[in-house]
Amino acid sequence: MASVHRELERVYHRDSRRVLATLIRLLDDFTLAEEALQEAFAAAAQQWPVDGVPDNPAAWLIRTGQRRGIDQIRRRQTARQYAHLLIPDDTAADEFDDQTIADDRLRLLFTCCHPGLAMPARLALTLREMCGLTTEQVASALLQKPATLAQQIVRAKRKIRDARIPYEVPSADELPERLPGVLRVIYLVFNEGYSRSDGDAVVDVSLTDEAIRMATELAYSLPHGEVHGLLALMLLHHARREAREDECGDLVTLDEQDRSRWDRTHILAGMEWLQQAMAETPTGAYTLQACIAAEHARANTYDDTDWRRIALLYDALYRRQPSPVIALNRAVAMAMRDGPEQGLSLLDELAGEKQIVNYHLYHAARADLHRRAGNFSEARKAYERAHALAAQGPERRFLQRRIAELDHAGGEAAAP
Structure with a gap:
């Protein structure tokens, strides 16, 4: 029995967000799907020790969750409005195969990141529904009170329902307009994990891993240069995670990091995705940032870093995306190439920027x-x-x- 409970816990960590994505499609209601997901796992905790773990746990959980959701609808005496949700008992398990579930994950991602929602709501909803964080964890990550964050998520779900925001992947015509917003949310999730806004940890690996997983699914489902570039960027940054803090949990700067602790597997994967991104034109901002990260990854020591090339890449990035933060990073790169006085001169030019001071x-x-x-x-x-x-x-x-x-x-x- 203990082994079954361990397997159930493993399935929860591996599949719960995937199961939820499909339940949202089937039940057409975020809150109902979340309740059905919890009931499905509760049922599994009772049945699997007796009947054994099913061959396809995710499909079992989806079928069970859907039935529990429909039972709730019936109890609310609105079953006739939801007749399209009913399924026969002999529904084949392969109707919930890996590809179907992956497609539902993609639908959920685009729904959470819909432009009809404000950016803070998109980020909160993605952390809650895609990453599986509790409301308290999302509130902590976004420096908000749990009650405030909970209301924000409730309003976002209500907006999705009332505005009839479609639970679907955009068409090819809509994708160029919709994709940048999705990539921005994924990168915000990654950044919150890679360099926490507050707290006593440098890295929250669960968030960085989740962002990389979302980008990987997106890269395979919707191949696109900037998707590849973002994935490359995150992998190359994530490769340094073990070297970014010492045994006491203190920050270790790039010039002092032990590069033997950098993850070569992540670096190689990042380089491969970057190659694919570079084959696409035009080169986007995430791809340019990945090129910069790749220069650091190629250098065996800090002194070997090609600051001339990094400065040129920042020039190109700033022309494409002239933000104060990019200007800040560009100034530091220029300082490493031309001396600290040059960098200070560029930083002085930013002193009037409200976003930066x-x-x-x-x-x-x-x-x-x-x-x-x-x-x-x-x-x-x-x-x-x-x-x-x-x-x-x-x-x-x-x-x-x-x-x-x-x-x-x-x-x-x-x-x-």
Whole structure:
């Protein structure tokens, strides 16, 4: 019996989101599908120890969940409105094969990321429905109160219902307009996992893994240059995850990372997806960012990094996507190629950008370039500003260490 319960737990982690996606299609109701999913797993916990684990657990759970959902509809005395949901008892298990379930996952992704929903709602709904996070976990990830986040998700589901947002993959004509929004949500999920907004962990692997899984499914189902580019970018970044913090959980910067701890399997996979992305034209922003990540992956040491090529890639990226954050990264790359003064000059040009002046990494970059230039007093001021704005524990400890190092260096310089 213990082995059956272990298998049920494994099936839940592997298949619950896939089963939910199909139940949403079959029952045409997010909340009802979620309740049916829980009831299906409760039924499995009772039946599988007696009857054994079915050959196709996902199909069993879908059939059971659909019946439980229909039972709920009947109890609400609205069965006649949902007659199209009823299925005969002899429905073949292969009607819920892997391809059907994968298609439903894709439908759910495009529904959660529909442009009729505000971006915060898209992200919250994707984290809740696609990634399987609890409302409390989503609220923590998005720095919101659970009650506020719960209402946001409820409103999003109501909007999907009332606006009759279709549960479908867009047509080929609609895809160019719809795909960028989906990719942005996936990348936001990845970024929240790769560099948490707050808390005491550098990486939330569950979120980065889920974002990579969503992008992988999308890449196989809808081959497209920017899908390949985003997947490559995430894999190349994710390859560094083990080296980004030390045994105490403290942040390790790129120049100090032990590159032998980088995941070569992820790097090779990222390079392969990047090759496919580069074969598509025109080259998009995610593909350009993946090219930059690939330059870091190719360098055996930090000193071997081809900053000239990275600076050129950032030039191209900035022309395509002239955002303050890209400008910040471009300035750092220019500093590594041409010297810290050049980077500081470019960062000074961003000082009037509202989006950037309260961004802790802007001040951390200024501090680092001042430190490299020997301007320790200015470096300390910028580190203090970055420390005041940072919310993540490891980043705050790193910045505090930098301040302490400057104080120590200043003390040594002042000693007789």
